[in-house]
Amino acid sequence: MASSSASGAARTILHVDLDAFYCAVEEQRDRTLRGRAFAVGAKAQDRGVVASCSYPARRCGVRSAMAMSLAQRLCPHLIVVSPRHSHYRAVSAQVMELLRSFTPQLEQLSIDEAFLDVTQLVATNPTFAGGSLALEIQRRVFEELGLSCSLGVASNKMVAKIATDCGKATVTTGHSPQALCMVEPGQEAEFLAPLPVSALWGVGPKLEARLKDLGIETIGALSKWPERDLMRRFGRHGADLSQHARGIDKREIVTERESKSISSETTFVQDVEEWEGLHEALQEQAQSVAKELQEQKLQATTVKLKLRWSDFSFSTRQTTLLSSTDAAPVIEEAATALLTRLWVGAEPVRLLGVGVSGLSTVRQLGLFDDNTPREAATSEIHTPQVKPQTEAELHAREERQQRLREALALLEARFGSDVVHRGARPNEGTS
Ligand SMILES: [Mg+2]
Numbered sequence: 001m002a003s004s005s006a007s008g009a010a011r012t013i014l015h016v017d018l019d020a021f022y023c024a025v026e027e028q029r030d031r032t033l034r035g036r037a038f039a040v041g042a043k044a045q046d047r048g049v050v051a052s053c054s055y056p057a058r059r060c061g062v063r064s065a066m067a068m069s070l071a072q073r074l075c076p077h078l079i080v081v082s083p084r085h086s087h088y089r090a091v092s093a094q095v096m097e098l099l100r101s102f103t104p105q106l107e108q109l110s111i112d113e114a115f116l117d118v119t120q121l122v123a124t125n126p127t128f129a130g131g132s133l134a135l136e137i138q139r140r141v142f143e144e145l146g147l148s149c150s151l152g153v154a155s156n157k158m159v160a161k162i163a164t165d166c167g168k169a170t171v172t173t174g175h176s177p178q179a180l181c182m183v184e185p186g187q188e189a190e191f192l193a194p195l196p197v198s199a200l201w202g203v204g205p206k207l208e209a210r211l212k213d214l215g216i217e218t219i220g221a222l223s224k225w226p227e228r229d230l231m232r233r234f235g236r237h238g239a240d241l242s243q244h245a246r247g248i249d250k251r252e253i254v255t256e257r258e259s260k261s262i263s264s265e266t267t268f269v270q271d272v273e274e275w276e277g278l279h280e281a282l283q284e285q286a287q288s289v290a291k292e293l294q295e296q297k298l299q300a301t302t303v304k305l306k307l308r309w310s311d312f313s314f315s316t317r318q319t320t321l322l323s324s325t326d327a328a329p330v331i332e333e334a335a336t337a338l339l340t341r342l343w344v345g346a347e348p349v350r351l352l353g354v355g356v357s358g359l360s361t362v363r364q365l366g367l368f369d370d371n372t373p374r375e376a377a378t379s380e381i382h383t384p385q386v387k388p389q390t391e392a393e394l395h396a397r398e399e400r401q402q403r404l405r406e407a408l409a410l411l412e413a414r415f416g417s418d419v420v421h422r423g424a425r426p427n428e429g430t431s
Helices: 021-029 055-059 068-074 085-100 119-124 132-145 157-169 188-192 205-213 219-224 227-234 236-245 275-295 328-342 375-380 391-415
Strands: 013-018 038-041 050-053 079-081 106-110 113-117 149-154 180-182 261-272 298-309 314-325 349-357
Touching (some): 021 038, 021 050, 085 132, 113 157, 227 236, 328 349
Parallel strands (some): 038 079
Antiparallel strands (some): 013 149, 106 113, 261 349, 298 314
């Protein structure tokens, strides 16, 4: 009954993995490949490696990442198909678009894999309960794009991905597995226990060998090992290991928008050694970044500054704003504060760049419900959670909040992030 999530209700995460993706796309192009042993990759004489192999080829022992020469020894009739990567990317984009039609809470892991956080979707659609949503996704990917996929369903990303792998591994018919493996909340540790430690994220051959020296071969054995001892042996990684072995993984879905950044850089014709020259470039860049944010109707919470020195080495610093912004003065002020920390004077600079990340759409923003990290801010400046009635009220509220965000961001850029905590009011420091 206990869920893996210590912070409230269990999530529902789907991991979607297309079955032998490159091969499936090649079979659409050439139907005679269906049911035959073939591999996508460069030819053996070109020191090729298997990028993807059909299920009949897998039955002969052919695997991804295997040298093509070995694959051909294992499977003498293996057909070798040259990869068409741009085509795979185009088909992948179609798949991701279809998946996004279920929820925008999507994290693309690779060309043929994605996580979906469907907690809300399942909670609000009784017809999607149990494995129904996963089956619906499988059906639509197959009917609309002619591709077969496997899914794992669990309360977190790690267990969902391992569930997919387990589901696939149990199908040995020589056909696409179209597997579906569900792990109920509370069953994570039990599900993982019999698996080898190498099934966990971050456990490569080296770590696997060290754990084996301790007599730990299964995830179950690892879960029973004292966490303190793992931390002593493996540092911070030890704590993760212990949690993961118990089926706990708190990582959130990272959507493309969240991982995206916008930046502007200038490489100087001649190295710049004066503050004025650097600051002028910084101002222009802050304006160009703000303009792009506004055009894309986005706001950012993180401002970064990058400097390349005359010996080509880099330094970067970043700061998280108290509230998101798309305003040039706020970005400029934050970047200037970073510049004063990074550049102590007279050191020649080759390149300067201002960037922003932690992006979110303007309209979705409430005042502090988006990604304001500090509780101090909410306790100091309280906005009543009353829903505005009319479009005009909504607009006025939006404007008020925008001004407040800018004021807070300016304050932070000037005085550091804990200024609000010390009790300053947002209109101080901006006048
Ligand atoms: Mg795959």
